[in-house]
Amino acid sequence: MIDAERLKKNWSLVASHGDQVPLYFYSTLFLTHPETRDLFPxxxxxxxxxxxxxxGAVVSNVDTIDAVVPTLQALGRDHRKFGALRGHYPAVGEALVATLEHFSGPHWTPAIAADWTAAYGLVAATMADAADAAAHYTPPWWDAEVVAHERIDLETAVITIDPGNRIDxxxxxxxxxxxxxxxxxWRHYTPANAPRADGTVELHxxxxxxxxxxxxxxxxxxxGDTLRVGPAVGNGLTLRPGRGPVAMIAGGTGIAPMKALVEQIAAAPRHTTLYWGARSPAGLYCIEPMRALAAAYDWLDLVPCVDEDLFGEIRSGSPAELAVAHGRCAxxxxxxxxxxxxxxxxRKHLVGSGIRAEAIHFEPSGE
Ligand SMILES: Cc1cc2nc3c(=O)[nH]c(=O)nc-3n(C[C@H](O)[C@H](O)[C@H](O)COP(=O)(O)OP(=O)(O)OC[C@H]3O[C@@H](n4cnc5c(N)ncnc54)[C@H](O)[C@@H]3O)c2cc1C
Ligand code: HEM
Incomplete structure (x- = not known):
């Protein structure tokens, strides 16, 4: 039986070496299996x-693997876009174990080595099996043509892509x-529209x-350029069922998923207040289309806000503070x-104001 507690302890010891750990891992992987170098940036x-x-984190949590099987399966399917095939998994496992051994020093034992290898094998099999199964019904990625590119200002663009009606x-x-x-x-970007009949997707x-x-x-x-698009990920911001009120708090391009959610809510309206904040009015880069949506839907209130507006036309304050102060989150x-x-x-402000953590929905940034 795998001693997961010992693996977790060992991982926290190794992880305390910081950036040295990935450096050693990749040097080992690329030296012993040069064919894997082409998969990485x-x-x-x-x-x-x-x-x-x-x-380190996933493999050492092997004792709770049952709870994360769907996540590992999704990760394995998603890994097809990197070109990661079943045959690559042993190479990564060997480089992981070599790295752990290197940083464990005198704490490394044959029993720990055997546990890491067994735990990695379980995780790797879950990912590789899911990837193999997905290969029967979906490509590793989709090619999407850029059909519009609107440069709003130096920093911001609204890009419309056409993946040809294939991305769920x-x-x-x-x-x-x-x-x-x-x-x-690869980087994450969030569609600003609910799925359309023609399959096009707007990105901010x-x-x-x-x-x-x-x-x-x-x-x-x-x-005319082509982008590669991977499968959809994340359920943190998807609409929870119910008829109760919705409060949306967005900063900058965080308006994108809110616009997509508003389009979804339009099919079964619930009272929705959308607070959208930026440093200055120029940061509210798609305010006109958002105002048009609010004018079209009587169940939608839009509250734009900025850190500072020299002309005093837009409310000052952070979107979370205003949403709480207006009583729209309770x-x-x-x-x-x-x-x-x-x-x-x-999130801290909301929790500090007494909003239940379970009622606050967001996507971990991964940064
Ligand atoms: C679930 C999810 C959804 C996202 N949706 C969007 C979206 O719709 N639109 C969008 O523009 N971005 C979105 N992002 C952020 C996006 O994925 C990239 O992280 C971002 O574009 C930076 O990538 P880069 O390669 O240009 O920067 P990198 O080369 O990765 O980073 C350069 C520097 O910028 C810092 N940095 C990275 N990301 C950010 C950030 N978001 N804010 C401030 N500093 C940062 C890094 O720490 C680093 O110092 C999303 C991220 C996640 C996790
Ligand atoms: C147990 C096995 C593995 C786990 C738990 C794992 C986990 C992860 C995670 C969480 C990411 C970040 C994903 C993201 O940001 O979207 C990632 C990235 C990646 N993985 Fe894996 N992985 C495993 C095996 C492999 C294998 C066998 C390969 C093939 C050699 C591989 C190649 C990659 C590549 C190329 C990236 C992108 C790296 C980058 O952009 O810097 N992985 N992996």
């Missing part, structure tokens, strides 16, 4: 590594995208400083989306 910034962190997603879910301008680098992209993918999407991508399902710092501070 050119630039492997250790501080952003998700694979090694996930390997729910409003609030995200898609991962990859442009051949940044090969093998904000270029972050020094951002590899977002700057390319905003400044370099043009109509008893409502609250949906929250925006830059990672804003989501965290809004």
């Amino acid at each position: 050119m630039n492997m910034a250790a501080q952003r590594d998700k694979l090694v962190t996930a390997l 997603y729910l409003p609030g879910q995200s898609l991962t995208l990859c442009t051949n301008l940044r090969p093998r680098v 992209v904000r270029a972050v400083d020094g951002g590899e993918v977002s700057t390319a999407l905003v400044s370099l991508v043009r109509p 008893g409502a399902d609250v949906y929250l989306c925006g830059p990672p710092g804003m989501v965290e501070s809004s």
Whole structure:
């Protein structure tokens, strides 16, 4: 029997070595199995590594694997877009065990080695089986043509892609995208529309400083270009069933999933208040279409807000603070989306104001 407690302890010891851990892992993997190098991005910034962190955390939690089987299956299916095949899993497992051994020093024992190998085998089999099964009915990714690219300002673009009516997603879910301008680098972006009959998807992209993918999407991508699109992910922001009121709190491009959710709610209206915040009025980059939606739906109230408006025409304050102050969150399902710092501070404010944590819905940023 695998001693999961011992694995968790061992992982926290190893993880305390920080960026050295992914560095050692990838050096080992690429040296011993050079064929895996082509699956990974050119630039492997250790501080952003998700694979090694996930390997340690997921594999050492093998005692609760039953609870995460659906997540592991989705992860395995999603890994097809990286080109990860069943044959690659042993290489990653060997590099993981070699890395753990290296950083465990005198704490490494044959029993721990055997437990890690067995636990990795279980996780890897769950992912690889799901990936093999998915190969019978869905491609690893879809090619989507950019059919419109509206550059709103230096930082922001609204991009419409046409994946040809093939991508299933729910409003609030995200898609991962990859442009051949940044090969093998995938990032999440959230559709700003509920699924349409013609299959087109509107994306709102904000270029972050020094951002590899977002700057390319905003400044370099043009109509006619092709983007790769991975399967829809995340259920944090999908609409919870019910007839009660909804409060939406968005910052910047966090308006995208809210717009998609509003389109979904229109089919079975519930009272909805949408607080949308930005630093300045210019940051409310699609305010006119949002005002048009609010004018068309009597169940939708839109409250734009900014940190500061020199002309005093738009309310000042953070969207979360205003939503709480106006009493729109108590008893409502609250949906929250925006830059990672804003989501965290809004969530704290809501909980601190007595809103039940279970009523606050958001997608972990993964940053
Ligand atoms: C579920 C989910 C949904 C998302 N939906 C959208 C969306 O609809 N529109 C959108 O524009 N973005 C969205 N993002 C963020 C997006 O996936 C990328 O993280 C972002 O575009 C930066 O990628 P990059 O390659 O340009 O930057 P990177 O090269 O990865 O990072 C460059 C620098 O910017 C920092 N950074 C990374 N992301 C952010 C961020 N969001 N805010 C501030 N600093 C950051 C990094 O820490 C790093 O220092 C979403 C993220 C998640 C997890
Ligand atoms: C138990 C096995 C594995 C687990 C738990 C795991 C987990 C993860 C996770 C959580 C991510 C981040 C995903 C994201 O950001 O969307 C990731 C990325 C990735 N994984 Fe895996 N993975 C496993 C096995 C493998 C294997 C066998 C390969 C193939 C060599 C592989 C290749 C990749 C690649 C190429 C990335 C993207 C890396 C990047 O962009 O920096 N993984 N993995």
